Amino acid sequence: MNISPLNICLLGVIGLVAAGFYGLLTTRNLIKVVIMLQILVKAAVLGLITAGNISGQLYVTQSMAITVIVADTIVAVIGMAFAIQIRRQVGTLDTNELSSLRG
Amino acid sequence: MTLPVWAWIIVLPLITSPLIYFIGHLGKSRGVFAQRTALLAFAATWAAFVLAAQDLQHNGISKLMVGSISLKFDGLSLLLAMIALVLGSFVVIFSGHYLADEEGQEKYYAMLMAMIGVMIGLGCTNDLFNLWIWFEAMAVTSYLLVAFYKDLPTSLEAGIKYLVQSAAGSTLVLLAIGLVVAETGALNLDEIRQTAESSPALMAAGILFVIGYGVKTALVPLHTWLPDAHSQAPSGISAMLSGIVIEAGLIAMLRSLSALSGVTTLWGPLLMSFGILNMVVGNLMAFGQAQVKRMLAYSSLVHVGYMLIGLGIAFSMRDVIGAQGGFFHMFNHGLMKGLAFLAAGSMLYTLHISKGDHRPLLFDDLAGAAKRYPWAALTLSIALLSLAGLPPLAGFMSKWQIFVAGVDTHNGWIIAVVAFAALNSVFSLTYYAPLVNTVYRCEPSAIVLSGKRLPVVMKLPLVLMALGIIAIGIWPSLMNWLTEPAGTALLAGLGG
């Protein structure tokens, strides 16, 4: 496989997705969970830009990427707000301790 | 530029949403003001809806370009708008008393209104990325509504799980969009369908769509957030989540997947496989639950399963009856499950919440409830029996339509699937029927005896929805005006 910028981007997407999901599977800290979600979103943003590059629609995908960043910032903010509220009400950020709902 | 009349169904809820919030802030009794404003907003939106429905019937599908974003109003949009408005109206009427003692009611009504607006918008989009935006907006509003009881640990736990899983799913959708753009260079669904050819990248994109939107649709095993969120949210929101939000996810999935219909013939079998998995797992999980709302939540999995079977048949066979049946069941499920959650919610309200208690409602709490709450008991029973598919109730008819589509294929496998679905329907009686029996005991439980009277306003939506279920059960073609265009729209989306 030759090392073209495109391939680097693709590898970057795959790597970020893998890292993000690996993190979500292993971390128990809510703050880290939100960070992992952000990593996943960054993978998606990179993916969109790469796709725009491949198909020659860079103009469209760039504006999409910006929209995605905005949208996911909102999600991140809400996630953080939840995390804070959980810390206050439950007194922990460990997701494994947040498992009262089961069965 | 003048907006077409259907655009107002989207615009009205979205502009009234902040209005509700501000008006709610004006008076002392915030909730009452906010609720009344929301009701007015609903009245206006209903008017727009009626005009739009007539317009669709007479003039057919209409499109609108806002910049480079293309919107269109077809049968699927009509269906989604109808379910959202029916459920939304009942939920707003119901929530007046239910939330009377809570803080932040104006936020609740504003968010609910916004959620309905974006859901209707989701139904009207004809563009892959735009679809995602609406979807994400819907998700954001629903996160906040699920965790409405922001001081309750269980409610927060449900909210964060829902948020994380849903957000992870939506990034998968973005990746899928990236793949589609890379392959076809298009975002418009019609253009994609015309250019999409069989390729591994598009196959992968399809799978990412199924999994990404599947989290919201609660496909097994992506469903794990659902029982928590449905059982912890305020009952009105449980009704919305189960009756329309997961279905909106399903419609988003169908729209995206239908653009890729030329890529492979496997989408139909894939949907049907998920349907079977959902039925089995949902039934087994609902069986043996002690909490009423959790049982209802798992039963949503089963019903998504039935819809998937009908829609899977539509995908495989380009069969309009399967699509119609799936959508008919979607509408009926909205009514039945909405009613079940609201009826259970009314009991939860009078037995626990009105006493400031946020314990879950257990089966045993409802023992003998019929004696003091005959209407709530009767409507809950009607909802449960309709969910189980007993005639003369709506659930029977829509399942029947799905089964007709299955058997009409004359395909041995699909007929076996139909028989299996019927078997699951019978099995579901093992958890619905005992609840009905419990409600009609002669000797009320202590908690029922100590319950408050149920306000008339709370009974109103219950009785209306129950009447709707019976009417559709006796006269199934009552809903043809809704399901037929939706089925046709899906088939048109498949290019068939």
Add this chain to the structure above:
Amino acid sequence: MAAILVLLTIGLPWIGALLVLLTGNERPKLQHAVASIISVAAGISAVVLLWFTSDQPVLSIPMGSVFGVFTFVPDALGVLLAVIANVVGCLAVIFSIDYMKGNEQLGRYYALVMFFIGAMAGLGISGSLLLMFFFWEITAFCSYALISFDNDDPKAVAAGIKALIITQLGGIGLLVGALIINSYVGSYQISAFLTKAETLPFNVLVLLAFGFLAAAIAKSAQVPLHTWLPDAMEAPTPVSALIHAATMVNAGVYLVARFFPAFEDVPGWTTSVLVVGMISALLGALMALVAADLKRALAYSTISQLGYMFFAVGVGAVFASQFHLLSHAIFKALLFLCAGAVIPAVGTRDMRQMGGLRKTMPFVFTVFVIGSLALVGLPIANGFFSKELILEEGLMHGPMWAYIGMLLGVGLTALYVSRMVFMVFYGESHGEKPIHDGLFWMRVSLTALSIGVFTTWLLAGVLSDLMAQTLPFHGVHAIGTFELAKEIILAPATWISIAVIVLGIGIWILREPLAGIKNLLRPVARIIENGLGFEQLNQGIINGTKNLSAALHLTQTGQLNWNILGIVGMLSALFALLFIGV
């Protein structure tokens, strides 16, 4: 006119149900009055419908899209079912005035009973398979709700759900069958299917035949799906009389009789029907012989008598099966209602604690004996003619071994009926003195049914005539009542079976010396009591499901990482399928 009558027959009970509910439990007297007046009116309208039988739909309602046309065809087969439902129904309601006196949930009781009556009539008259299935399910639901009417009793709740699940499981056969017929014939109309049955692919027809048979077996509580019926005896006794003796359990027989012309050429089908009938007739009788609970004994006897009807269809005697269906509905309802009078009077269902009631309850004794005469099949009671007709047809058209089996059943019937009558009414009193000898309204409906026992056989001629006229596919020949009676009385089969009956009663009288045989039979009886291992199979399935469900509940751990694994796992699995498998 016919259309209005059809609507009244089905609609009146349903309206009555609604009215009783709206009356409210605070006004029990009004509830009793509304229920009985409306059900009597419905009974009359069903009887009048006999003059308007037709093989054509009298009422068609197009339902649009895939739901076809809902048609009502009041042919003889269907109207018979409707008449039985509404007439026995109104007698059961009248009986309930005294039986249910003082019950708190009278509204629910009457509403369900009347909802059932209307649905049962509809099941008979419907000419569309979808409509028939619609009513079929409603009857199953009402049966469930009435069995577990006493929701405070866990046994009643379990029995109700069991009945519902088993009949529904069988119902899948009917559901898939109806869908397949619609798909291949292009319509749900039963007449359209009977016309075109021969054009269907062979394997499809086989599937249909056995699917419908499964539905019929479950609904009519035939072996091996019979275990729900004895448990269903938790229901209030008028309900047992109406639903679990006179009407709903007949629906299975009705189904096989209705579709007999389409399936008679399917290899093995008639034999299967015949064998199911014979086994049920024999095992039911054996179980009735050992049961100690009066209502359970009667339930086993119902299984046995329904077996006779299945047998009749199996040998091609559709008319005989329907004739016996009519007789059985009358005399078994009578016997059950007698039980309904005895049980509250003495406060127990256990026959061992009864005895000697002949003197203290003379009225009930008399009518019980009348019912027993018919059940055993002694002359001038309706059961005599219909059962002898079945045996005669069996001798002429069926295999010899089956005939002998059925004959054995006749002897066993005589034996268990003698035992029942003796244990309840003769001998020493083993319990408390009864508090009444049937209250007024109880006596009214018991009297009406007793008259029915002696008179309904006179309808044989009319019935055969109507069936010949309105059933173009069944090939029933019209025959006059007295011609038929003469034929039956002169037939050798009749004399043989009367001899067997006398033998059966004789064995009961000589039971002391034969006690050894009884003990010999006891282990067999126990196996049968448990449903020949089917009860264990049921339990096994239930336990298996429970365990599976419990195991699956563990997978919902509530941990976020685990939930994410669901997403990642499914995604990887699908990618693996895509790039490796497909």
